[in-house]
Amino acid sequence: MSVPLWAWVAVIVGMVVVLAIDLWIVDRGEPREFSLRQAGIWVGIYVSLAAVFGVILLIFAGTQAGGEFFAGYLTEYSLSVDNLFVFYIIMGRFAVPRMYQHKVLLVGIVLALIMRGVFIAIGAAVLNQFSWLFYVFGVFLVYTAYTLVRDHGREDEEFTENIVLRWARRVFPTTSDFVGSRAIVRVDGRRMVTPMLIVMIAIGTTDLLFALDSIPAIFGLTKDAFIVFTANVFALMGLRQLYFLLGGLLQRLVYISYGLAFILGFIGVKLVLEAMHESGVSWAPQVPIWLSLSVIGVTMAITTVASLIKVRRDAASAPAEAQRGQETSLGQEAPQGQEASQG
Numbered sequence: 001m002s003v004p005l006w007a008w009v010a011v012i013v014g015m016v017v018v019l020a021i022d023l024w025i026v027d028r029g030e031p032r033e034f035s036l037r038q039a040g041i042w043v044g045i046y047v048s049l050a051a052v053f054g055v056i057l058l059i060f061a062g063t064q065a066g067g068e069f070f071a072g073y074l075t076e077y078s079l080s081v082d083n084l085f086v087f088y089i090i091m092g093r094f095a096v097p098r099m100y101q102h103k104v105l106l107v108g109i110v111l112a113l114i115m116r117g118v119f120i121a122i123g124a125a126v127l128n129q130f131s132w133l134f135y136v137f138g139v140f141l142v143y144t145a146y147t148l149v150r151d152h153g154r155e156d157e158e159f160t161e162n163i164v165l166r167w168a169r170r171v172f173p174t175t176s177d178f179v180g181s182r183a184i185v186r187v188d189g190r191r192m193v194t195p196m197l198i199v200m201i202a203i204g205t206t207d208l209l210f211a212l213d214s215i216p217a218i219f220g221l222t223k224d225a226f227i228v229f230t231a232n233v234f235a236l237m238g239l240r241q242l243y244f245l246l247g248g249l250l251q252r253l254v255y256i257s258y259g260l261a262f263i264l265g266f267i268g269v270k271l272v273l274e275a276m277h278e279s280g281v282s283w284a285p286q287v288p289i290w291l292s293l294s295v296i297g298v299t300m301a302i303t304t305v306a307s308l309i310k311v312r313r314d315a316a317s318a319p320a321e322a323q324r325g326q327e328t329s330l331g332q333e334a335p336q337g338q339e340a341s342q343g
Contacts, residue, residue, distance in 0.1 A: 001065050003226040015113070015233050018049070023106055039244035046238030053230065067289040068222035072231035074296045075221065075267070079214045079260060080239050081253070086206055087243060094199045100181045104196065105240040107183075108203025115208045116215070116232050123215055124225035134275040137216040141268030144213050148261035164205045168198060207236075217264055220271035221292055252311040259303030266295055 022042070050073055058066030091101055127133055172193045179185045183197035218228050270292065276284035 001061055001224050001226065003224075008226065011230055011233070015237065018237065019106070019110060023103075036245065039241045042241035043238055043245050046234065046241065050234035050238075053234065057227075064289060065224070065227065067293055068224065069227050069231055071221045071289055071293040071296060072218040072227055073234055074293070074300070075217055075263060076214055076231050076235035077238075078263065078296065078300050079210065079217065080235055080242070081246070081256060083207060083210050083239070084243050084246065086210075087203060090199065090202050090206065094195055094202070096195075096199055097178065100178065100196065102240060102244070103181050104199050104203060105243055107200045108207065109236050109239055111200065111204030112207035112211075113233060113236055115204065116211050116236070117229060119208070119211055119215060120225060120229050120232065123219065124223075124228070127219065127223065131275065131278065134219075134271050137219060138268045138271035138275065141213070141216055141220065141264045141271065145261040145263075145265035145268065148257045148264070151257075165198070165202050168201050172197075174198060213264065216271075217267050220267040220274075221289070253304065253307045254310055255303050255307045259299050262299050263296055266299075267292070 054066055054069045054073065057069050087105065091104070096104055173190065175185065175187065175192050175194045177194075178196055179194045181196060182194055183200065184191060184193055186192070214232075215228070218231055222228060270287040273284045274286055277286050
């Protein structure tokens, strides 16, 4: 799809304006917790913006481009849910007060958007020159799907600092405690950073690491850099509000890894088949975008419903198991009491 320069400029300017309004709302007045109602409203706004943009593509660029955008957006948004688990761990690791968490996420996501933009530009240029890399991407996605299934249920709850974060800690003098929501302060005439800036770096760089999975995944759905970029923008912009909206629900999505693994595996196989087809392998089928979109949507719906059903059943069976355990312990104590009385 040939995209004029003004379209790129319009998307970037629109993104900056929306994020500026979002940041202004966050920063005005005293710091406060992000309410569930506010989170729901903003998630609705960002999802609606993505839907409107997708419809515009459908109308002016055709069903192929529109379908690729919606498939890419759903994939990026689904993979972002998995990112939120790590964000929770980071917030807990640095003991970020809840009233400051929304600002941490916003600035961290802005950093991630900038870095992903560079990553996407490099990836698009390299893939145009070396089409054989699609085989590498496809195999990598299938392997990532395997690791998600393999590691399900034994995820590490400890956050491991990456090399950028370790470098920042070593180079920048850091205060021991948070100083409100400020990232840089002056203490006794010396400029220092606060844990707020360190957490922002942690969120931004960690999300960039997640891009190693998500960027190849969306390139498996579309080779158009404009669609790849915009799908990432819309998915990331609403991630902060999704963090607060889902809240404890994240812990209930027990099958999320299986769903994401299936999606990544499907896209990996699709990528390899398309690369084979373009290389002249006649029997290699091409997977239409409507099928990709259907598989992604149905998989996430089934994963979510199955997770909630399992959690509800486990919660219902917990009192019965506790009662059986109590009866067992009482049954073991009774003979001991009888022996003591006989003695």
